[in-house]
Amino acid sequence: MLAENHPDEIKAIFAKYPVKRSAVMPLLYLAQREEGYIQKESMQEIAAMLELDVTEVAAIVGFYTMYHDEKAGKYRMQVCNDLPCALRGADKFLEHLCENIGVKIGETTPDGLITIEEVKCLGGCDRAPLFQLQQGDKVTYHENMNIDKTMELVDALRKAQE
Numbered sequence: 001m002l003a004e005n006h007p008d009e010i011k012a013i014f015a016k017y018p019v020k021r022s023a024v025m026p027l028l029y030l031a032q033r034e035e036g037y038i039q040k041e042s043m044q045e046i047a048a049m050l051e052l053d054v055t056e057v058a059a060i061v062g063f064y065t066m067y068h069d070e071k072a073g074k075y076r077m078q079v080c081n082d083l084p085c086a087l088r089g090a091d092k093f094l095e096h097l098c099e100n101i102g103v104k105i106g107e108t109t110p111d112g113l114i115t116i117e118e119v120k121c122l123g124g125c126d127r128a129p130l131f132q133l134q135q136g137d138k139v140t141y142h143e144n145m146n147i148d149k150t151m152e153l154v155d156a157l158r159k160a161q162e
């Protein structure tokens with residue numbers, strides 16, 4: 001499907017890289033641009049194009065927080081709860097956030113606005129609790145957060161929807 005839908009872009013991507021497998025990131029980006037996440041079929045297609053194992057491609061998708069293998073709401077709220085952040089209360093923060101928003105980790109609010117995700121280190125370990133908020137390609141970082149500040153942000157996002 002990718003090759004069928006984007007032959008010129010794929011040709012241009014391959015032209016930039018002397019080694020085929022180096023094109024994996026832009027090809028994943030291209031696949032994600034379609035639906036907001038990367039479907040299994042696209043990973044298989046990319047793996048075949050690059051002569052990689054599909055598990056290698058899936059591992060890249062799994063490693064980077066900017067790639068997604070599942071559909072989500074308009075915003076992805078990605079909270080780091082890796083050990084250094086957990087020591088600064090990120091686990092409790094995430095638990096309370098889920099309670100306040102009314103979803104479990106990985107779920108999306110019924111209005112389709114926010115998906116809560118847990119992620120590994122975002123590079124701000126001394127400023128936890130923190131999360132990144134993704135809307136398509138746009139990412140904002142929110143550090144030294146608490147539930148009150150976060151719910152204010154959620155309310156603002158909800159109001160902007162109306």
Ligand code: FES
Binds near residue numbers: 120121122124125
């Ligand atoms: S461990 Fe959470 S930002 Fe580094």
